[in-house]
Every structure is written in structure tokens, then in C-alpha cells.
Amino acid sequence: MDVILNNLKIQINSKVYVKDPETSVLGKKIIQQSILLIHEIGFEEFTFKKLGEQIGSNESSIYRYFENKHKLILYLSSWYWSWMEYRLVFATNNIVNPLEKLIKAIQIVTEKVEDDQTTTHINESILNSIIIQEFTKSLQTKEIDEENKEGFFLIYKRLINRIIQMIQEVNPKYPFAKSLASSLIEGAHHQHFLMNHLTTITNCNATVSPSDFYTHLITSLLKQQ
Template identity: 60%
Template sequence: MKQLLSGIKIGVNKNLYVKDPESSVLGKKIVEKSIVLINESGFENFTFKKLGLEIGSNESSIYRYFENKHKLLLYLTSWYWAWKEYQLVFATNNIEDPEQVLETAINVLTRQIKKDSLTTHIDEIILNEVVVNEFSKSYLTKEVDKENKEGFFEIYNRLILRLKKMILAVNSDYPYAVTLASTVLEGGLHQHFLREHFPSLTDCNEELSPAQYFNHLVLSTLKHTKNG
């Protein structure tokens, strides 16, 4: 899969940036170091001034790529979900059994992240930590409806709809497919967060992964409602 993906460019909504950060060395450095800084200090404490100091460039140079830090966070999370979508498509492409397709998809979407060779300037492990901790801050805003209409969450929406179709392929009569699909994506992030920060509030640990839990939840639910 890594060889197949090596020539692919992850695409995100062009309105999230002023200038494509993938188009220059500086742009890639902005993306690379912003992931690290947000992960270290949190999105609230992250500023373009701090990022400028980190990359050895003027703060104004960052604004040539991103209008503000909110758009940067939207860019990073969109890139993450697009990367997940590519993984899902390639992992399930040659599987015919619908239940195995669904199980594989859930594993891809909720498993512990490993470093990918798709890019050299993005550490997917650190980016995953950013998404787990900060993704909700990208949409829990007063502008969410407007931004959704503008397609800023298009990739996230598309990924949920892909999973919905896989759920219906296993049980076409299940009435809550899109709700279950969105629960898997959002719940996967939440279970990783709980495992790291509130371990007493989840059964997920080193032995039991969120992927195992969600496979049990989804497949047992679909089997029960199908037989019922």
C-alpha cells in the first residue's frame, strides 16, 4: 500500500489556505512544525508568532499560507481524514465479503496510528494525537454551519458516508446506519482520549483497543437487528 500511495497527493478544500503549503519548502515546514507545536502546547496556546519563531521566519510569512490558526487546524484535520480515506480504500479494495470489509474499515479508522511513508514532512503519529485532542475545536464554533456549507468538512462527511454504505452492505435493513458510522469515527477519537487521560472511564487499554470495541459494537449490533 505504501508504494501505491507514495505518488498520491492528499487533497483538501482549497479555501482552507491562501497558498497551497504543499507547493513550497516553507509551506511544508509550516505544516510540519505546526503539528508539533499544537501537540506540545495545545491549540489554545498555539500562535503564528510562536510558529514563526520555530521555523525561523516572520509571522507574516505564515499568513501568506493560512488566514488564521482556525483555518490551519481545519487544514490539518482535513488532511488527516483524507489520509484515513486513502488507507480505507486501499485496505478494503480487494475484499469481497461485506462483513470483512466493514471489520477492516473499522480497524483502519480506529486503530493505533503507525508512521506512514506517504509524506516526509508530516508525522502521522503526532498528527493523530492532534486530531484526538483538537478535532472537536475545529467544528464547535459559531461558524460551523457556514463552514460546512463551504465544504470544509467534506472529507469527514464523505468518510462517514463510505462507512454507512459498508454497514448497509452487512445489514440493509439497519435504520441507523449513518448514526452508527459517525459514532465509530467520533467515538474512536474519544476512546483514545479517554484511554490517555481518563483510563477509569473506558475499558480500552493496552490489551483492549478501540478497534476491538467498535468491531464488537457494530458487528454484534448488526447481527442482532438482522436476526431480530
């Protein structure tokens, strides 16, 4: 799997960027350092001017790749969801039993993310932290409907649709597969956030993971129907 991931080309909607950052050393540096800087200071404080100072380049050079920082976070989130989709597909491809396949998928999208050493310019563990805190904000904008029409969230929706299909294969009679799958993705993020910041209102901790919680929740729910 590592060999395949090392050779794959993540496909991102070209309308998100001005120039594909994967095509140059500077572009990859922009991606690498933007992840680190957003993680350090937060997306609200993040600017292209600060990023330019960090990478030792003019602010204008960053605009050659991204129109604004909103498009940059859309790029980062699209990359993350595409990477997550590849992991899910490879991890579940040879599993025949529908319930076992769903459980594996739940683990993939809810577990603690470790850095993938095959992608040298992207730290997936840090990017995951950014997605947990910032992705919902990139969705909840006045431009959401137009951006959705442009296909900016296609990869995110495609990942969720894969899980919807798995839920339906386990229990075709369950009437809320779409809501359950989308709640799984966002709920897992919320549980990870609570683990790190508001520990008194979650059962997830060092010994009980969000994967444990959602595996128990979803398998119990589908068996009861």
C-alpha cells in the first residue's frame, strides 16, 4: 500500500488553484509550510504575507498558486479527503463480509492519523488537526452553494457516499444511511476535538478512541434494525 500511495497523484479540482502546487518545488513548499503555519497560529491569523516570510519568498509568488487563503484551505481539505479515500479503498478492497468492511472503514476515517512518510511535503497528522478545526468553517460560508456546483466538495462527498453504500450493504432497510455516514465523519472530528480540549463531555480518552465509540454505535444500531 505504501508503494501505491507513494506513486499516486492526488487529483484536485483545478478551479481551486491558479497553478498546481504539485508541479514545482516552490508549490510543494507552499503546501508544506502553510500546513505548519496554520497549525501554529490558526487559520484566522494566517496570511499569505506571513507564509511568504516563512518560506523566504514574495507574497506575490503565493498568489501565483492560490487566489486567496480560502482557496488554499479548500485545496488542503480536498487533498486530505482524497488521501483518506485512497486509504479507505485499499484497506477495504479485499474484505468480502459487509459488516467487516464497514468496521474497517469506520476505523480508517475515525482513527488518530499518523504522518504518511511516503508524502514528504505533507504531514498528514498535522493536516488532520487542521481539518478537525477548520474544515467545517470552509463549508459554512455564503458561497457554499456555488462552490458545491463548481465541484469543490466532490471528493469529500464521494468518500461519504462510499460509506453510505457500505451501510446499505450491511442493512438495506436502515432508513438514514446518508445522515449516519455524514455524521460519522463530522462526529469523529468533534470527538477528537473534545478529547484534546473538553475532556469532561466525552467518553473518548487515552484508552477509548473515537473509533471504538463509532464502531460500537453504528454496529449496534444497524443490528437492531
